[in-house]
Amino acid sequence: MNDFINELQLKIERLENEINFKNGLISILSHDPKELFGTFLWLIEELEQKTLSEEDFFKLLPQVKRDAQKNLQTIQDSNAWLKTQYGDFKIKPVKIMVMDLFHYLEEKYAAKLKEKNIQFYFKGDHNVFLTSDRLLLEYVLDKIFNNAVKYSFAGQDIYLQATTEGDQVVLSVIDSGTGIEEKYLSTIYNYGSPIFLGTAGEKGVGLSLKIVKNFISLLKGNIQITSAENKGTTVSLFLHKIIE
Numbered sequence: 001m002n003d004f005i006n007e008l009q010l011k012i013e014r015l016e017n018e019i020n021f022k023n024g025l026i027s028i029l030s031h032d033p034k035e036l037f038g039t040f041l042w043l044i045e046e047l048e049q050k051t052l053s054e055e056d057f058f059k060l061l062p063q064v065k066r067d068a069q070k071n072l073q074t075i076q077d078s079n080a081w082l083k084t085q086y087g088d089f090k091i092k093p094v095k096i097m098v099m100d101l102f103h104y105l106e107e108k109y110a111a112k113l114k115e116k117n118i119q120f121y122f123k124g125d126h127n128v129f130l131t132s133d134r135l136l137l138e139y140v141l142d143k144i145f146n147n148a149v150k151y152s153f154a155g156q157d158i159y160l161q162a163t164t165e166g167d168q169v170v171l172s173v174i175d176s177g178t179g180i181e182e183k184y185l186s187t188i189y190n191y192g193s194p195i196f197l198g199t200a201g202e203k204g205v206g207l208s209l210k211i212v213k214n215f216i217s218l219l220k221g222n223i224q225i226t227s228a229e230n231k232g233t234t235v236s237l238f239l240h241k242i243i244e
Contacts, residue, residue, distance in 0.1 A: 128169060
């Protein structure tokens with residue numbers, strides 16, 4: 001009877017977390033587009049009514065661009081999550097060499113790494129592999145690595161580290177950037193948690209890590225974040241070598 005009650009409580013907890021996740025996502029999606037299009041409309045109307053000069057209009061465009069990039073990222077992240085909600089969605093395990101993941105990130109972020117003069121290195125066994133869903137895993141690493149670049153200063157290094165622990169592969173993205181204050185670490189997956197600008201003014205809505213945690217759960221793994229203000233952040237993924 002106790003086992004049944006414990007299992008039921010776990011199911012209730014998972015459902016509550018899923019409901020909270022969806023409610024928060026709906027709130028973001030309903031708010032951000034209004035903010036973006038409202039700003040566009042205001043600028044155009046002010047320009048048409050000549051209450052805003054063309055010079056001031058162009059001065060405001062960089063901010064509008066940052067807002068547009070933030071909202072586009074929100075939509076892309078949401079679409080990635082929505083694909084996992086279709087009735088026929090299934091994990092598709094394939095053999096993945098960890099070095100292939102390193103090269104995927106290296107190539108995708110080549111321009112941003114060059115722009116910030118950041119060096120990207122691999123640590124660990126070059127022959128490590130795991131069997132997992134490539135699309136979900138690439139999405140997860142993409143979002144974690146994007147944050148590492150965002151919160152790193154020019155000239156710093158970022159590492160992708162791979163280690164094995166029994167039947168698990170531990171993938172860690174390690175940076176020495178701005179880090180996170182201890183008081184914020186416990187709220188990092190909560191909606192309404194503080195949003196911080198990147199070292200080059202990059203903006204976000206804090207949605208990516210929430211979806212990352214959801215995807216890691218689908219991959220039957222775990223995520224661990226350790227960080228210290230002004231010392232950097234390490235995000236570790238604990239993944240089974242094989243998932244079915």
